Amino acid sequence: MKHAPEPLSFEKSRSGVAPPRLPEAGVPSRATVPDHHRRRRAPELPRLSEPELLRHYSRLAALNFSISEHFYPLGSCTMKYNPVANEEAARLPGFAQLHPYQEEASIQGALELMWRLEQALCAIVGVDRVTLQPAAGAHGEWTALRMIQAFFESRGEERPEVIVPDSAHGTNPASAAMCGFSVVQVRSGADGRVDVADLHSKLSARTAALMLTNPNTLGLFEKEILAMAAAVHAVGAKLYYDGANLNALMGICRPGDMGFDAVHLNLHKTFTTPHGGGGPGAGPVGVKVDLAPFLPRPTVEAEGGGYRFDFDRPLSIGRVRSFYGNFGMLVRAYAYILAMGSDGLAQASQDAVLAANYLRKRVEHLLHLPYAGYCMHEFVASAGRVADGRVRALDIAKGLLERGIHAPTVYFPLIVPEALMIEPTETESKATLDTFVETLVEIVELANSDPAALRGEPRSLPISRLDEVAAARQPVLRWSPTLDSGENAAADRSSPQGAPRQPQAVPAPTA
Ligand SMILES: *Cc1c(COP(=O)(O)O)cnc(C)c1O
Numbered sequence: 001m002k003h004a005p006e007p008l009s010f011e012k013s014r015s016g017v018a019p020p021r022l023p024e025a026g027v028p029s030r031a032t033v034p035d036h037h038r039r040r041r042a043p044e045l046p047r048l049s050e051p052e053l054l055r056h057y058s059r060l061a062a063l064n065f066s067i068s069e070h071f072y073p074l075g076s077c078t079m080k081y082n083p084v085a086n087e088e089a090a091r092l093p094g095f096a097q098l099h100p101y102q103e104e105a106s107i108q109g110a111l112e113l114m115w116r117l118e119q120a121l122c123a124i125v126g127v128d129r130v131t132l133q134p135a136a137g138a139h140g141e142w143t144a145l146r147m148i149q150a151f152f153e154s155r156g157e158e159r160p161e162v163i164v165p166d167s168a169h170g171t172n173p174a175s176a177a178m179c180g181f182s183v184v185q186v187r188s189g190a191d192g193r194v195d196v197a198d199l200h201s202k203l204s205a206r207t208a209a210l211m212l213t214n215p216n217t218l219g220l221f222e223k224e225i226l227a228m229a230a231a232v233h234a235v236g237a238k239l240y241y242d243g244a245n246l247n248a249l250m251g252i253c254r255p256g257d258m259g260f261d262a263v264h265l266n267l268h269k270t271f272t273t274p275h276g277g278g279g280p281g282a283g284p285v286g287v288k289v290d291l292a293p294f295l296p297r298p299t300v301e302a303e304g305g306g307y308r309f310d311f312d313r314p315l316s317i318g319r320v321r322s323f324y325g326n327f328g329m330l331v332r333a334y335a336y337i338l339a340m341g342s343d344g345l346a347q348a349s350q351d352a353v354l355a356a357n358y359l360r361k362r363v364e365h366l367l368h369l370p371y372a373g374y375c376m377h378e379f380v381a382s383a384g385r386v387a388d389g390r391v392r393a394l395d396i397a398k399g400l401l402e403r404g405i406h407a408p409t410v411y412f413p414l415i416v417p418e419a420l421m422i423e424p425t426e427t428e429s430k431a432t433l434d435t436f437v438e439t440l441v442e443i444v445e446l447a448n449s450d451p452a453a454l455r456g457e458p459r460s461l462p463i464s465r466l467d468e469v470a471a472a473r474q475p476v477l478r479w480s481p482t483l484d485s486g487e488n489a490a491a492d493r494s495s496p497q498g499a500p501r502q503p504q505a506v507p508a509p510t511a
Helices: 050-062 084-093 106-127 138-154 170-179 195-202 225-234 243-248 289-296 327-363 393-402 430-449 451-455 468-473 488-489
Strands: 128-133 161-165 182-186 207-212 238-242 262-264 285-288 299-303 305-309 379-382 419-422
Touching: 084 327, 106 128, 106 285, 106 299, 106 305, 106 327, 138 170, 138 238, 138 243, 138 262, 138 285, 138 289, 161 170, 170 182, 170 299, 182 195, 195 225, 207 225, 225 305, 238 419, 243 262, 243 285, 243 327, 243 468, 285 289, 305 488, 327 379, 327 419, 327 430, 393 419, 430 451
Parallel strands: 161 182, 161 207, 207 238, 238 262
Antiparallel strands: 128 285, 262 285, 299 305, 379 419
């Protein structure tokens, strides 16, 4: 493996350079921090001049793949353009400089924004209440399942099972397991949709919920959704909507109307708040009225012409996030919704579906499409037949990266071998989609003429091929200083001995 061309700032640090000067602390630390919590020696901050530091971070930033520089058809992740106007809104001093401990009377604008965003999301997905606290989709899943669990506990019903399709995103069974449910799998049929007969055989009085995404992770609309909702409700269970695929149907139809009782939304997917690289997300959860008493505390209520937090919710599952969620994301999502209006949101979804179908049609002679017919906002192809199986989905993904296009999601969903999951989103031009197709043609030609050459790519990027297994099993998540003694060495005893100091691979993202 090649090393990243940019060493860590700690590795570049020179002892001859003066330590960084920090601004005066705004609080009297001597008075407030007890002696035993105060550090005994200065932190080992890297010693570099200001221009050196600036160049360091600029070079690191240039190593990124990002939506502001590249087409990013990462299926299931809705990597759409993040409007710059959203950033302006989030940067308004009245929003950016709030402190979460301010008095309610001094944050009426922020509370109003949260209240209005809740109303907008309720209208878009067809639910009665929304919590804005969860920090991501997976966190939203967990929050909703906790509410469903609390709902059944309050009725004295024991329902230990959650049903999840075999095509589901990995976070679905993970969230269910983290809540203490046992996960029951339901099969997909030959058409890529839930096998309704199999679902009937799995539903019982032990079922707490069925978790579904619609369109599903294959980009296919679950046409039997009303029958499935009726079957779930007939055994007294709840229907949960994984809203990661909402970009296919905003303003066109609503999960609430399909019979879903709880819905999470990924503001960082559908509602243009930036994501990727582990930055802040937001996974609000909407619920129908009978789950509303269990919402996390506090809710925001409109009262007497103003707004207030309501902590007095005895059945609440409690707080699920410090303070009130990732507020900056809420501002961006609200700005987007206002700018688009309901017609604009519907147009966005229609364009997303059109773009995906255009690409699907244009790549059908290059890749194998396991499911016939139209897709929604994304589609799943298989690379299993490219060059008679001499290359893999991973090789095609790396070939795209080499040519300046972010790879599609690979090897997900699990039920399609050598899966490439492609989601162009509505924000890309036809010219960009055509460039993608031309690039894919070039890669498939190379796969046929010289598969070994494709397997050697990428050649021009800082990192070529990774040991994916080691990266997933033995991640080295922090750099340890090579100090021989003192506090730092003691603090680092927990890290693996002799761990290599090199950039770590992360598993292929599906979020
Ligand atoms: C992204 C995604 C999730 C999880 O959302 P995060 O915000 O990444 O936690 C869940 N389900 C599906 C189908 C997704 O695409």
